[in-house]
Amino acid sequence: MQDAGSQALSEALRSSFVIVKIAMVGLIFAILGAGFFTVGPQEKAVVLRFGKPIGEGQKMLLGAGLHWSLPYPVDEVVRIPIAEIQKVTSTIGWYATTPEMELAGTEPPPGPSLNPMIDGYVITADRNIIHARTTVSYHIDDPRTAIFNFTSGTNHGFNIGGVSNAVLNAANNALILTAARFNVDDILTRNFAGFQDAIQQRVDQLVEQEHLGVSIDQCQVECIPPRQLKDIFAQVITARQNYDKLINDAQSKTNQILNEASAQATSITNAAESTRIRFVTGVESDAEAFTKLLPRYKADPRLFAQMELAKAMTRILTNVQEKMFLPERADGKPRELRLLLNREPPGQKSGANP
């Protein structure tokens, strides 16, 4: 009886051992299989074996593709995003608002002044106050520096949090230091591009000095006057636009005046010219006629004169409007003639005393 019992027990144990063996083999395969990992095209990976990176220098970084590592805690895979654009937005310098309000396009009501504990702002070179913020786009240039030199906390993890914090504070610092060098009108309107460039220069400088291992792609900057003064700032812009308009109008009036004067001048000189030509030509033709008449005149001046006069009379008489012929009185006495001057326009006869 005992034999059968112990035999049955050993049978059971044997079969369960087989299952356990199979399970253990399967487990080993699973663990080893889990060691496969892929690295994406925008990443690099470092494998830490017992905490030490495998490979030296550039070979430490694994590129895109399929790789294998031993399971944790022997090996640890650290992924680092390369070339992928990271963005941080400055946390100082803007009035207090929430992301929900930003999306909705609303804002909390402005108070009478700015509480430095709640609202952010920057001070400009000419001691004005404005709100400014910047979004810095950067990517990791030197992955080993970025991951292994900076930490974001005390969890000993490997991520880009540390470097991201450093870039964020570089952005904050750049806003303050750059605003302190520019006047408010230059920042808001006249030289905004210069201001934006200067901010990027300062961020670049800090990134360089602090050896962050990143490269700045772009700094997008936004600036507004304090909301409490929004209206009066807008009024200045309007006033300046009006000024520009007045000057433009004056200048186009100038053009108009000068064009008119020029045209008038031309017509004056043209008229003088044509008068001159007419005069000269007239005199010349008179001289020509004179020369032709001279021989006849010299031949018989009196006859000539009378003939010319008679000819002239013909023409005159046809043109004269009213002709009155007063024959001599039969008795030879002189006539008395009375004329009514300031007569009505032609059409009416005058009265003449017979």
Add this chain to the structure above:
Amino acid sequence: MKKNLITIIIAAVLVVIFALLLFTFQVRQSEVAVLTTFGKPGDKNIDRPSLYFKWPWPIQKVYRFDERVQNFEDKYSENYLADGSIVVSSVYVGWRISDAKEFFPKFTDGSVSAAQLQLEAMLRSAKAAVIGNHNLSDFVNVDSSKLKLEQIEDEIKTTVQKELAAQNYGMSIEFLGIKKLGLPESVTQTVFDRMKSERQKYISEAQYQGEAEATKIKSAAERQAADITANAQAAATRIQGEGVAEAAKTLTTFQENPELAVFQLQLEALKNSLNQKSTLIFDERTPPFSLFQNLPTNAPAK
């Protein structure tokens, strides 16, 4: 027998693992470890990543620290400037544990948050000292050559670094910068008032200057136009004169016989004056009406 072999192997593996846990420790990349023997910290900073041997607790204990640069920011707080004005500021610091074996005993169990409290206190006094030595014109100035912001950052950093070295905390400051800068709320009110009046001044300026400029431009234009016209008049006169001079040459022709010339002119004058709206009264003596002399007419009855 086979059963025993497997058991032995499994047991051996378990023992090895256990031994590893007890007798070794791993230092990872970017970590630095300090080994304490019976509570007394060792004299080495173990920072090369690798697997190391140690005696198990309570003989030896391992403390691990992140030796990377950490970001710390102090509280946004007020400080007096040399000229009596107040500025509110906050700085950010990139610091790291540079000497773990010195760092560890200074703070309970090498706590980083305790270290940060210490750093906060040091920053507070350094800021007060440095800011108290500067004026507001060092912080904001229209003449950017007079700005001393970077110098102020350097001064605060150096002050804290000196203090850390003096206390031998095993910490180092990699970089320090101004994170936030502001003025007390009452001062911002004054600034707003000044900004408002400045804007008002610009508005009036633009108005008055605009009108003055426009007037100036227009009168300059009118002056110029008058010049142009005057020049044209002068030119016209000159042209006329040229005409007369040219005609004068021709006029010599008339000098041959002035009487005829005069007669022609008189004849012309006669023709032109009697061109329109003229009334002529003749008697019989005027030709051609002289033809009517002694002609039979309606003579009055005698």
